[in-house]
Amino acid sequence: MNDRLWGVKDVADFLGVPVATLYQWRQRGYGPKSRRVGRYVRYEPSAVRAWFEAQP
Template sequence: MTTPTRQRCLAKDELLSISEVIEEIGVPRATFYRWRQLRKGPKAIKLPNGSVRIRRSELERWIETMEEAA
């Protein structure tokens, strides 16, 4: 049985697709890919099948750093 705390940890580290990330942060796909190329976007994981995923915790951390920089 999964505890509520464990469920929050699992949900926090869910793997998001690029489509989910750009929808959440509200930027065009091209902007996201430019940020990746310049290494200014959130850290991503490239899966063996070529798909790219971003951990929810990493996206939240990245957003926090953007807030601090402003």
């Protein structure tokens, strides 16, 4: 399944940051775009990569 959404742990591992940092970024409106799916936060891998590439 190549098009599955990433969870917070997947994104944290990819970016090399703690999970808590992603939640803080999300609260502040910073970081890769995320969506809630039920009670879970999910990310599109392509959006995470695009956000990462756009960082200086």
